[in-house]
Amino acid sequence: MTYDTIIVGGSFAGLSAALYLARARRSVLVLDTGKPRNRFATASHGFFAQDGSDPKVMLDTMRGQVAVYPTVKFRDQKALEVERNGDAFKVVLADGEVVTGSKLLLAFGVSDILPDIPGIAERWGKTVIHCPYCHGYEFSEKRLGVLNLTPVSVHQASLIPEWGPTTFFLNGAPIAPDAKITLEQRGVAIEPEPVVGLIGEGSDLTAVRLGNGSELPLDALFIGPMSRFNSDIAERLGCAIDQGPLGSIVTVDEMKATSIPDVYAAGDITRMGHTVTFACADGVMAALAIHRSLAFGGQ
Numbered sequence: 001m002t003y004d005t006i007i008v009g010g011s012f013a014g015l016s017a018a019l020y021l022a023r024a025r026r027s028v029l030v031l032d033t034g035k036p037r038n039r040f041a042t043a044s045h046g047f048f049a050q051d052g053s054d055p056k057v058m059l060d061t062m063r064g065q066v067a068v069y070p071t072v073k074f075r076d077q078k079a080l081e082v083e084r085n086g087d088a089f090k091v092v093l094a095d096g097e098v099v100t101g102s103k104l105l106l107a108f109g110v111s112d113i114l115p116d117i118p119g120i121a122e123r124w125g126k127t128v129i130h131c132p133y134c135h136g137y138e139f140s141e142k143r144l145g146v147l148n149l150t151p152v153s154v155h156q157a158s159l160i161p162e163w164g165p166t167t168f169f170l171n172g173a174p175i176a177p178d179a180k181i182t183l184e185q186r187g188v189a190i191e192p193e194p195v196v197g198l199i200g201e202g203s204d205l206t207a208v209r210l211g212n213g214s215e216l217p218l219d220a221l222f223i224g225p226m227s228r229f230n231s232d233i234a235e236r237l238g239c240a241i242d243q244g245p246l247g248s249i250v251t252v253d254e255m256k257a258t259s260i261p262d263v264y265a266a267g268d269i270t271r272m273g274h275t276v277t278f279a280c281a282d283g284v285m286a287a288l289a290i291h292r293s294l295a296f297g298g299q
């Protein structure tokens with residue numbers, strides 16, 4: 001059969017779209033490899049009615065609610081290749097199956113490229129965090145740090161004093177005089193030494209180890225890493241892509257249509273600010289656009 005829509009990525013954006021399309025009585029196939037970006041965190045914050053919930057429980061609940069609708073099917077498979085085939089798209093799955101859909105929604109998310117510093121990866125989403133609105137409150141008035149990774153890091157460091165006393169770790173890099181003044185005005189301490197390791201039991205953080213051998217006590221380290229798409233399908237379809245300061249972004253209009261007809265995109269791959277709320281809203285918007293296009297034609 002040809003599905004009305006194939007959704008690549010069954011997490012917050014993809015499942016939100018699937019729910020709306022299902023409620024519009026359209027056939028949907030959701031492809032998912034089960035690796036949502038926030039899987040490293042034990043609690044998700046800021047999404048109403050779910051503040052503090054386990055993200056896995058949230059997604060299991062969402063998927064369960066979508067699965068009730070008879071027009072939705074799931075395959076826990078990676079979408080490997082996509083090509084247009086007349087009026088439809090042919091999607092090749094990792095197990096070799098080929099599925100066909102009239103519309104395509106890309107919601108495959110991004111992955112964070114963590115700095116190669118011992119102790120960061122195992123604390124990611126717990127005491128090494130990126131979004132203060134998601135996880136800053138839990139570290140209110142604790143000893144906070146920001147690691148200098150990209151030009152955006154200065155902005156991040158100037159924001160974090162809202163949550164507690166902040167040190168900006170230059171990590172061996174220079175700092176522009178105007179950035180230094182901005183941070184000093186915000187009361188941010190500046191540490192020039194490179195960070196060579198993180199210290200603490202398990203995923204706890206008690207200090208960072210510096211290149212000169214000293215240790216600086218710390219409870220949480222904020223980082224703003226670069227990210228990359230989880231799939232190259234958007235590029236291979238020829239979708240227009242913008243370069244954001246922290247990674248690529250699929251260009252979409254306000255209805256989440258990409259530059260390629262019948263291809264829509266939603267969630268982290270389409271924006272700079274990344275939250276569950278935005279991803280769900282994007283999925284809903286894309287579903288409305290897809291449904292209108294299915295009903296009336298056009299993009």
Ligand SMILES: Cc1cc2nc3c(=O)[nH]c(=O)nc-3n(C[C@H](O)[C@H](O)[C@H](O)COP(=O)(O)OP(=O)(O)OC[C@H]3O[C@@H](n4cnc5c(N)ncnc54)[C@H](O)[C@@H]3O)c2cc1C
Binds near residue numbers: 013041045109277
């Ligand atoms: C550590 C951490 C903590 C966070 N905490 C919060 C928080 O507290 N509150 C908040 O609002 N936001 C939080 N976020 C942000 C939030 O995780 C993202 O904004 C949200 O997950 C984006 O949803 P998405 O559906 O766009 O992508 P994702 O949730 O990343 O889902 C993409 C899905 O697509 C699948 N996929 C990828 N490639 C393919 C393919 N080729 N074929 C099939 N499936 C594929 C993946 O396996 C995954 O299931 C956090 C992020 C991180 C990194």
